[in-house]
Structures are given as structure tokens and as C-alpha cells.
Amino acid sequence: MSEAKALTVDELFAIDSLLQPEEREIQQTVRKFAAEHIRPHIADWFENATFPVKELAPEFGKLGLFGMHLEGYGCAGTSATAYGIACMEIEAADSGARSMISVQGSLAMTAIYKYGSEEQKQQWLPRMAAGEVLGCFGLTEPDFGSNPGGMRTRARRDGSDWVLNGSKMWITNGTVADVAIVWAQTDDKIRGFIVPTDSPGFQAREMHKKLSLRASITAELSFDDIRLPEDAMLPDARGLAGPLGCLSEARFGIIFGSMGAARDCLQAAIEYARTREVFDKPLAAYQLTQAKIADMAVELGKGQLLALHLGRLKDQDKLRPEQVSVGKLNNTREAIEIARTCRTILGANGITLEYPVLRHANNLESVLTYEGTAEVHQLVIGQALTGSSAFR
Template sequence: MADAKTITVDQLFAIDGLLDAEEREIQQTVRKFAAERLRPHVADWFEAGTFPAREMAPELGSLGLLGMHLHGYGCAGTSATAYGLACMEMEAVDSGVRSMISVQGSLAMTAIYKYGSEEQKQQWLPGMAAGTTIGCFGLTEPDYGSNPGGMLTRAKRDGSDWILNGSKMWITNGSVADVAIVWAQTDDKVRGFIVPTDTPGFTSREMHKKLSLRASVTAELSFDDIRLPEDAMLPEARGLSGPLGCLTEARFGIIFGAIGAARDCLEAAIEYSQTREVFDKPLAGYQLTQAKIADMAVEVGKGQLLALHLGRLKDAGTLPPELVSVGKLNNTREAIKIARECRTILGANGITLEYPVLRHANNLESVLTYEGTAEVHQLVIGQALTGSNAFR
């Protein structure tokens, strides 16, 4: 009997029919760019523990990917769903590449866009959209991750200026950035500051020996009596709602991105199983292999449908933050399970950089916990359902 015609996971769930023409075009354009400019090099970047951010940022900017869901100031002004689909295609190549785009657009640029003055927007956003100016987002500290309200970084008034002291850790783009959005305690709650990285007293140290997100620049930032003018402060952000609002934007991209990594793992495992012979027939011809593939395809498809549903809600302006937690919790959790299961199909070959699955699995270890751990999102969802705050 002849083998049946094969289909992709997207075709299994009829995903294409859920997208409009512009969304399909953006997704295909980003997929093509990623295949031609990123995928041939990403294994080498991962092995070397580097990413050519300075080289790639202008290319990403010219493609319209930086701050693409923002409007004006040189930004593309796409829908949130289109931005999510771009994140999916970027993370299908590598989580580190998607992180660079998320930090630039959803964190640093969004902070200025949502909370900055018109002068601040005009000064910084066009260059950041073009990729000629790279930004980073300084919230996490060595001892304050899930509980940023305890941060030690502090800004004090000195006449009309601010004096900034403290440190931040695990900062994507930190050592290559031209500008940092730094969150600090003040006498008037947590406030955000736009800090050019050439300001005296600003130092960055790139972090090495990472086992995850190796194709990404990660740094520790230090602030030693940095003097900032009064207009360095973001005027519309007061309290933790400012940085947490930016994180909600970035988490939205992760919902799409993580499932892109899972899809890439599954595609690699399917292709491998079709050509790898075990006991005189392809690995794909065994029931246990097909059971694994079927189960993973169902979870990838469900994750895609969830992401698209949340994208439609966001575009309609009706996406509550607890649903972002649902998406981040589910899609990162399922993605890392899929990456690990795909590795079992590839056997020993799965631990090499010739195939993407263990690289994705290592990256997803970080994606699972950054911008809100699984446990934090469980508590967000639990509070929404029960009305009880269990964080303390």
C-alpha cells in the first residue's frame, strides 16, 4: 500500500485560513529572512556564545521588526497578531534572536512609547525602530527577579538632577546597548529612567558560561553615582505597573515564540524519523514514534490556536493580563516538553548542533522562567479564579 500524503502541523490545524493576507505575507517574509540570514549561522553563534547584534539590528529594523506593533516614529504599526507571528518565526530559529527583538521593541521601545514624553519619543524611537540605536531594559537584579518591588537600585534627587546607583542582572542587549531603560526606587515609588550607556558611571559586563540563550548578548549593568537630567525620567510611569506593563507586552511575544521553537523541533524530528532506518525500516513507520509525533502535533496546534486567540483579543483591546499568563504558562511549558520528546526521536544525533532540538530545549529552560516563572503565572491565574492573593 502506498504511503499517505504528508501534511504540516499548520495544515493539520488549518492555521493558514485563520490569518488575513497581510498576516500571511508578514509571516512568510519573516520566515524567509530567518531561513536565509539567521538559520545558517545560529548553531555557530550558539556554540561560540555570541550574537552579532550590531550587525543584525539594522537588518531587523529595515525589515520592520523592531517595535513593529507600535505606531508612528518610524515603527511599522502592524497588528499585535502580526507581531506575534513574527516572533513565532524568529524563535523557530532561536529564542535568543527573538529575545533581542522582544527586548528592543516590547520592553525598551514600549517603555518610551507608553510612558515617555513626546520629546523622549521623538529623540529615541526612530533610531530604535531602524536598529541604529539598540536598547535594553534594566529591571531584574541579582537578588530580585520575581519580586522586583524589592529592588535596591535607587535614584535620588540632587537639585533638578537625579543620582542613580545600583545594578541590574540578566540584561539582554546590555553590553551592546546605546540606551538603557532603568527602573529604580525613588521617594515617589518606582520610576523609569532613560540612561544613555555612555553616561559616566554606567558600566556593563557581558555574562559568559551560559548554557542557555547562548546566541544572545546578556550582561550585568552597574550604576555608580550616575547623574541624569530631570527629563531622563519617564513621566507617565509611577510604581511597578510601568515595568510590569512592558513585561506583559513581551510575554505576548513569548506566547507565539515558544510555540515556534516547538514547531521547529517537531518538524526536525518528523524529517529525521522519515529518513532514519531502524531494524530495516524508517523510524517513522513505528507506532510508538507516530504516537509521539501525533501527541506533540496536537500540543503545537493547540498552542498556535491559543496564541492566535490571544492575538485577536489584543488587537480588539480586550486581552486581560491573566490571559497573557495563561498563554505564557501553557506554551512555554508545552514547548519544552516537546523539545525534550523530539530529542528522544533523534537519539544521540539529538544532542548535536547539527539538529536544533537540544539547542531549543536549552533555550526554553530560560524562556520558561524569564518574564514570569511558571509558578508566578500559576499564582496570577489562581488569584483571578479564586480572588485570593497567594504571592505572600
């Protein structure tokens, strides 16, 4: 008796049937780009702890991936859901590539778009959308990650200028950025500043010996009496609501992106199990293997449906921050579990860069943590449901 034709992971939940024609076109375009420009090189980039940001940035710009769902200023102006789908396809190749896009568009560009003056938007956004100018986002400090309100970086008035001092850590694109969005304490709460990286007193040092997001540039920034003009400040951001609003945009991309990494792991594990023979029959023919695959496929499908639902809410301007936390918590947590389980199916081969699963699992350790740890999002959801804050 012949075996029935196997479904693909995508076909099991028929997610594609829920997409609009433009969204499907973006999905296929970005998937093709990743297959041609990222996948053939990503194992070497990961092993060598490098990523060709300057070379790929103009290509990302041509695709419209930077600030993709922002309107005007050279941005593509797509739906938020389309942007999420693009994140999914890029992160299916590697989380580091999606992080680079998120930092440029969802953090640096969004800060200028949401909180900048019209002059600031005109000056920076078109070139950033094209990938001609690269940005980074300076919020996290060595001693202040989950509690950004405690930051020590400070900007003080000196006549009509600002003088910036402090440091930031874990800054993606920090050593290759042309401009940094830096958040600092002032006498008027936390404010954001547009800081050209060639400013006297600006230093960026690449961080090495990472075991996660190796195909991503990560830096420590320091500011030593950087003098900035008055119009370097983002006028419409005052307090933590400014940087947190940008983080919510980045988290949205992660909700989709993490499912891309999980999907890539599951596809690799299924293909391996179908061709690997153990005790004279395919590994895929064993009940324990099928149980793992079935459980992972169900969690992947649920995560994709959740991402799509949240995307539709965002497109209707109805997405709440607590719902973003639900998506980030669930999808990163399930993605890393899927990656780890796929590694068990591949056995010893799973620890090599010949297959993507442990690379994805290592990357997802960072994705699970940045833009709010799992614990932070649990407390956000808990506060939303109980009305009581457990943060302090």
C-alpha cells in the same frame, strides 16, 4: 499499496487559513529572512556564545520588526497578531534572536512609547525602530527576580538632577545597547529612567558560561553615581505598573515565539524519523514514534490556536493580564516538553548542533523562566480565579 502524502505540521491544524493576507505576507517574509540570515549561522553562534547584534539590528529595522505594532515614530504599526507571528518565525530559528527583538521593541521602546514624554519619543523611537540605536531594559536584580518591587537600585534627587546607584542582572543586549531603560526606587515609588550607556558611572559586563540562550548577549549592569537630567525620567510611569506593563508586552511575544521553537523541533523530528531506519524500517513507522509525534502535534496546534486567539483579543484591546499569563504558562511549558520529546526521537543525534532540538530545549529553559516563571503565572491565574493572592 502506496503511502498517502504526509501532511505538514502547519497543515494539520490549518492555522494559516485563519490569518489575514497581511499576516500571511509577514509570516512568509520573516520566515524567508530567518532562513537566509539566521539559520545558516545559528549553530556556530550558539556554540561560540555570540550573536551579531550590531550587524543584524539594521536588517531587523528594515523589516520593521522593532516596535512592530507601535504606531508612528517610524514603527510599522501592524496588528499585535502580526507581531506575534513574526516572533514565531524568528524564534523558530532561535530564541535568542527573538529575545533581542523583544527587548528592543516590547520592553525598551514600549517603555518610552507608553510612559515617555513626546520629546523622549521623538528623540529615541525613530532611531530605535530603524535599528540605529539599541536599547536594553534594566529591571531584574541579582536578588530580585520574581519580586521586582524589592529592588535596591535607587535614584535620588540632587537639585534638578537625578543620581542613580545600583545594579541589574540578566540584561539582554546590555553590553551592546546605546540606551538603557532603568527602573529604580525613588521617594515617589518606582520610576523609570532613560540612561545613555556612555554616561559616566555606567558599566556593563557580559555574562559568560551560559548553557541557555548562548546566541544572545546577556550582561550585568552597574550604576555608580550616574547623574541624569530631570527629563531622563519617564513621566507617566509610577510604581510597578510601569515595568509590569512592558513585561506583559514581552510575554505576548513569547506566547507566539515559543510555539515557533516547538514547531521547528517537531518538523526536525518528523523529517529525521522518516529517513532514519531502525531494524530495517523507518523510525516513523513505529507506533511509539507516531504516538509521540501525534501528541506533540496536538499540543503544538492547541498552543498556536491559543496564541492566535490572544492576538485577536489584543487587537480588540480586550486582552487581560491574566490571559497573557495563561498563554505564557501553557505555551512555554508545552514547548519545552515538545523539544525534550523530539530529542528522544533523534536519539544520540539529538544532542548535537547538527539538529536544532536540544539547542531549542536549552533556550526554552530560559524562556520558561524569564518574564515571569511558570510558578508566578500559576499564582496570577490562581488569584484571578479565586480572588485570593498567594504571593505573600
